Amino acid sequence: MTDASLLAVSDLHVSYAENREIVTGLWPDHEGDWLLVAGDIGEKVADIEWTLGTLADRFAKVIWSPGNHELWSGGSDPVQLKGVARYQHLVEMCRGLGVVTPEDPYEVWTGAGGPVTIAPLFTLYDYSWRPAGTRTKAEGLAAAHEAGIVCTDEYFLDPSPYPTRDDWCRARVAETERRLAAVEGPTVLVNHWPLRREPTLVLRYPVFAQWCGTDLTADWHTRFNAAAMVYGHLHIPRSTVYDGVPFEEVSVGYPREWQARRKRERWVRTILPAAQQVERA
Numbered sequence: 616m617t618d619a620s621l622l623a624v625s626d627l628h629v630s631y632a633e634n635r636e637i638v639t640g641l642w643p644d645h646e647g648d649w650l651l652v653a654g655d656i657g658e659k660v661a662d663i664e665w666t667l668g669t670l671a672d673r674f675a676k677v678i679w680s681p682g683n684h685e686l687w688s689g690g691s692d693p694v695q696l697k698g699v700a701r702y703q704h705l706v707e708m709c710r711g712l713g714v715v716t717p718e719d720p721y722e723v724w725t726g727a728g729g730p731v732t733i734a735p736l737f738t739l740y741d742y743s744w745r746p747a748g749t750r751t752k753a754e755g756l757a758a759a760h761e762a763g764i765v766c767t768d769e770y771f772l773d774p775s776p777y778p779t780r781d782d783w784c785r786a787r788v789a790e791t792e793r794r795l796a797a798v799e800g801p802t803v804l805v806n807h808w809p810l811r812r813e814p815t816l817v818l819r820y821p822v823f824a825q826w827c828g829t830d831l832t833a834d835w836h837t838r839f840n841a842a843a844m845v846y847g848h849l850h851i852p853r854s855t856v857y858d859g860v861p862f863e864e865v866s867v868g869y870p871r872e873w874q875a876r877r878k879r880e881r882w883v884r885t886i887l888p889a890a891q892q893v894e895r896a
């Protein structure tokens with residue numbers, strides 16, 4: 616029997632029946648496994664609740680960070696809350712399921728590869744990852760409109776009561792920095808959006824990077840002693856290393872995306888123990 620592991624997945628997008636089946640098939644390998652869910656479960660509160668409830672019944676602990684899709688409003692979801700009120704509603708729903716959110720005290724993983732503080736984050740983006748040749752948010756957005764590549768967030772991610780999504784981002788970053796500064800020892804940073812820009816350099820449409828993160832978090836992986844940074848959003852599952860820190864893109868993505876790729880043996884990625892730790896064991 617192997618030790619329990621810290622596992623991660625994101626971008627389950629369960630509005631697709633094929634992806635719902637993936638959730639139905641997600642089981643721990645060990646009764647002590649924890650699962651990090653890095654956002655984009657879906658757009659409807661009932662779908663998000665079904666997914667997190669299913670996983671919370673199976674895994675020893677489930678830790679969630681919101682993605683942009685969870686925050687969309689104005690669609691057909693019976694829950695019509697917007698912006699911060701919608702996020703708070705999801706946090707309360709998670710608490711009812713025993714799922715840890717960015718608003719809760721950070722949990723400490725004490726299994727193999729630990730002890731490590733697990734920090735689910737919610738930092739959004741501030742349009743600082745602008746397309747080449749543009750100097751302002753307005754210019755960056757204009758370039759995106761010209762290219763015909765505009766993130767749906769522009770229409771459905773209401774930031775209220777903040778005036779803009781970038782204002783919400785800056786508030787989240789300030790509050791999160793304050794909390795992370797109080798953590799001692801290594802961390803695993805879990806965020807829907809990557810904390811550094813490099814992962815977006817492989818996007819098929821580079822203008823999309825402006826909806827993928829913020830320069831404000833560029834040094835968090837070293838400053839806050841990350842053993843790993845877990846993210847999704849790009850739908851480009853892979854592992855890269857920056858300053859010696861593994862960055863793990865753990866998305867499932869849309870059926871048309873994963874069906875076009877080589878078949879995966881598992882939908883979750885092991886974050887701890889790290890691969891080198893397993894080899895040494």
Ligand SMILES: [Fe+2]
Binds near residue numbers: 628682849850
């Ligand atoms: Fe996604």
Ligand SMILES: [Fe+2]
Binds near residue numbers: 655682684847848
């Ligand atoms: Fe996303």
